[in-house]
Amino acid sequence: MAEATWSVGRIAERCGVNVSTLHFYEKKGLIKSWRNSGNQRRYKPDVMRRVAVIKAAQKVGIDLESIKLAIATLPENRTPSIKDWEKLGTLWRDELNAKIAYMKKLRDSMTSCIGCGCLSMKKCPLYNQDDKLAIEGSGAVILDRV
Amino acid sequence: MAEATWSVGRIAERCGVNVSTLHFYEKKGLIKSWRNSGNQRRYKPDVMRRVAVIKAAQKVGIDLESIKLAIATLPENRTPSIKDWEKLGTLWRDELNAKIAYMKKLRDSMTSCIGCGCLSMKKCPLYNQDDKLAIEGSGAVILDRV
DNA sequence: GCTTTACCTCAAGCTTGGTTGAGGTACTAA
DNA sequence: TTAGTACCTCAACCAAGCTTGAGGTAAAGC
Numbered sequence: 410m411a412e413a414t415w416s417v418g419r420i421a422e423r424c425g426v427n428v429s430t431l432h433f434y435e436k437k438g439l440i441k442s443w444r445n446s447g448n449q450r451r452y453k454p455d456v457m458r459r460v461a462v463i464k465a466a467q468k469v470g471i472d473l474e475s476i477k478l479a480i481a482t483l484p485e486n487r488t489p490s491i492k493d494w495e496k497l498g499t500l501w502r503d504e505l506n507a508k509i510a511y512m513k514k515l516r517d518s519m520t521s522c523i524g525c526g527c528l529s530m531k532k533c534p535l536y537n538q539d540d541k542l543a544i545e546g547s548g549a550v551i552l553d554r555v
Numbered sequence: 556m557a558e559a560t561w562s563v564g565r566i567a568e569r570c571g572v573n574v575s576t577l578h579f580y581e582k583k584g585l586i587k588s589w590r591n592s593g594n595q596r597r598y599k600p601d602v603m604r605r606v607a608v609i610k611a612a613q614k615v616g617i618d619l620e621s622i623k624l625a626i627a628t629l630p631e632n633r634t635p636s637i638k639d640w641e642k643l644g645t646l647w648r649d650e651l652n653a654k655i656a657y658m659k660k661l662r663d664s665m666t667s668c669i670g671c672g673c674l675s676m677k678k679c680p681l682y683n684q685d686d687k688l689a690i691e692g693s694g695a696v697i698l699d700r701v
Numbered sequence: 702g703c704t705t706t707a708c709c710t711c712a713a714g715c716t717t718g719g720t721t722g723a724g725g726t727a728c729t730a731a
Numbered sequence: 732t733t734a735g736t737a738c739c740t741c742a743a744c745c746a747a748g749c750t751t752g753a754g755g756t757a758a759a760g761c
Contacts, residue, residue: 416707416708417707417708418706418707418708427749427750428707428708429749429750429751430748430749430750432709432710433748433749433750437748445757446757447708447709447756447757447758448708448709448756448757449707449708449709449756449757449758450708450709465661465665467748468661469658469661469662469665472747472748473747473748474747498665501665502662502665505658505661505662505665506662508658509655509658509659509662512615512651512654512655512658513655515611515614515615515651516615516648516651516652516655519611519615519644519647519648519651520641520644520645520648562737562738563737563738564736564737564738573719573720574737574738575719575720575721576718576719576720578739578740579718579719579720583718591727592727593726593727593728593738593739594726594727594738594739595726595727595728595737595738595739596738596739613718618717618718619717619718620717
């Protein structure tokens with residue numbers, strides 16, 4: 410059972426994603442499969458954990474490219490162990506901590522800055538916080554140029 | 556000075572955004588202008604605060620549509636007061652608090668769940684947390700269907 | 702054996718939040 | 732008056748992260 414091989418539809422069902430998503434992830438290099446004699450995808454069961462981890466990481470705002478890089482640190486030649494996975498978790502937990510801290514800073518500036526006169530100027534703390542960690546990739550950077 | 560009218564280029568420069576962004580926001584109904592005799596946009600100075608608020612809200616992960624709805628609560632017939640703006644700030648601060656709380660929950664599940672056996676199943680706390688507040692709009696919802 | 706379901710590939714489409722470019726008009730400064 | 736900017740509109744494009752559809756093959760159930 411532990412070393413069974415899985416079809417794309419079964420993986421999709423178990424992971425709660427569409428088949429097209431699995432195709433997409435494969436094309437992006439996030440997961441791997443081999444083909445059976447009829448050219449259909451077959452998976453090792455650990456792909457489910459990979460998909461689950463991808464989804465978990467996305468939830469905390471990590472994009473697929475970064476997830477791909479992180480996943481690339483997993484061993485190629487053997488099924489990743491609990492320890493291997495935990496390392497990823499730790500990595501992302503740190504990132505998440507940083508994001509939380511950033512959002513707290515934003516929150517604390519929010520009420521005061523939004524009503525105050527500084528908002529469109531370069532002194533405003535809401536603008537001048539380090540936004541390398543910005544949740545949405547873009548949107549940042551812009552207001553510091555004034 | 557306080558009641559001066561501004562051209563699109565000057566607003567763009569003061570707010571640190573592109574002219575095209577202001578066109579875009581106007582098309583989306585987030586800001587307003589009128590035209591001079593030569594069909595060029597003219598703005599009241601409070602549009603700068605609007606733009607600034609839009610950018611601030613984006614930083615905390617609020618999408619333009621929600622920002623538009625929030626801005627729509629501002630008075631139409633007069634320049635919004637500090638109090639009006641502060642109401643928005645308070646609203647978003649609450650939203651941000653909820654997001655922070657959500658991310659903390661994710662963080663606490665992260666290390667333990669990622670390595671554990673529950674990750675691809677419906678019992679995993681990492682999946683079954685309320686994800687209405689998900690940072691990235693999509694990506695959520697999916698793993699609860701298993 | 703036959704039907705239904707699952708799978709395949711490739712291309713095109715969708716959403717958000719803009720940017721870029723073409724072709725043309727208006728304003729400003731010397 | 733004449734450059735040189737600044738502005739106008741409209742359409743097309745970009746990136747991420749998928750989804751949808753067309754046209755065709757494989758596998759599974761009765």
